[in-house]
Amino acid sequence: MMLDALIGVVVFGLFIVAVGASLLFSQRGFLASGDHMRGAFLAEESLEALRTIRDADFILLTAGTYGVQVGPAGTWQLASSGSTTSDGYTSIVTITLPQEDTVQATARTSWNHGNGRSGSVLLTTEITNWQVEQPIGNWNSVSQQGAYTDIGVLFTKVIVKDEYAYVTSGDTAGLYIFDVSNLSNPVRVASSFSLGAAGYDLLTIGDVLYVLTADTSAELQSYNISSPTSLSAGNLLDQKNIPGDDRARSLAYFNGTLFVGAREDGTEHELYSYSASEGTLSLLDSLDNAGGFMDLSIHQAYAYSANTQDVSELRVVDVFDPADLSDAPGVGYNVTDVYDGNAVATYGTAAFLGRLDGSSIEELVMFDIADSIVPSPPPGPWYYEVGGNAEDIAAEPGGRYLFLASSHPSKELQVIDPTLLSHGQPAEMTYYDSPNGAAKGVYYDILKDRVFLATNDAFEIIQPGP
């Protein structure tokens, strides 16, 4: 009897000890889990505080180690030392500046509640100055800042990437590259490079330049331009023949697909789509049309084209599935008379069509495409007299200015106010009279706040102001 009782008590005691130990262990586990959750929350809050400070002004984020706290104004601010909560969690943030406009931030929340309850959570992120608004000048007046002149080159289209401008030409060089780091003095680089044929439209995606040429067997070419100053034939990545000879005229890119517009041909197609990956091209589809696609602009998976089709000078193609090009609902818009569409641009809820010179028409037409893919006036359209061919159009991304390259003998660059145009008021803000002949291409770089103009005999850089 005594032995039974003793065994019972011992066994019971063992159970009690085991239960007690496991409960204590479990409680510690629960508390540790809670500590990590709280630490993670506070560290995340610290990073959010830094983002809030960035939203106010990026320059407030300076290198160093800080705490974060809510200041007298009720907004987050940096504190000289780490901030500790009433329940014993201390958070510090460390800011480093690896490069301009970029902050690397770490937030560490640590705690030590005794009895082995200590630890920390470390979060690392990057905060950048992507919210800053790009300032631009007043384009009510313009002047030439710099130019590269070469008589008879017939500069055609221009784009700018980083510190280099790529300009196609009508001579056999086909492509000129300029170092524009000094906007007053563009310097030609890679001068020995030649396409061997005239160049037309061009664009860059990453480090790849896509350019259209008059080469009858390789109208579409792609080059690696990671080193523009040493561009050579060896940088050719791929080339494609567009059916027919010297027909390719316009380029556009959307979601990994390159679109090539061509002059009208009775038997061949006029619009082609290629998958474009790192410069490697593969034909996806083509579309036949009774007019040439002289310029292209992609807007919400629709390709707006300046077209030579007499009944549809603004032609819209659905390119959502680039392997199945199809007419957009409504197909296109027929403007007055039969002068060809020659240039097109889209911005916000507007499309701009530039046409060849006609005495009975106004060559620039602005459409409202807010509620209809193909314009369905009213409202609009609104017209502007160019006084020559509308050769190329560039929209300032903020929608305040429209830059138009033309063959007008004294207004090769025209600066237009789209808002005034859409109110039916005189919209010409100013113009530039180039001494270098008609303008064929125009490009506006908002980061430099400069217009780059391709004229018959020069590549010109235009600045706001006299």
Added chain:
Amino acid sequence: MGHTGYIFLLSVLVVGAISLAITTSVLLLSTSAARTGLSLRNSTESLALAQACAEHALLALRSDSGYVGNETLAIGNGTCEILSVGGTGNENRTVCTEGVRGDTARRLEILIIRLLPRVTITSWQEVTDFVSCSY
């Protein structure tokens, strides 16, 4: 008398079995809580990484609308990935990023109305699976 001893022992065993069941449950709950805490921590780190890639991509796009993405960044002890940037030009662009820490991934999908003159975002969402982007 002998029966009383057995009853006592049997009672101890029954109580012990119940205690063991409770203890096992509590231990399992504790383990689960610890794993939840670790997952939450990894998840928070993953989100910070995904946000880092989003900030990186937005700055890159603002500087060059031809930025294509397809980039993996190593930040701290984790990595994040910027998927192929959608759209073209200054308007209607899509950025998707994924942050990974341990076996936890968080994904962000950002729809941009306009890059310049100021980046204007219409949607910045965390998603389970990407809708507007693909790997």
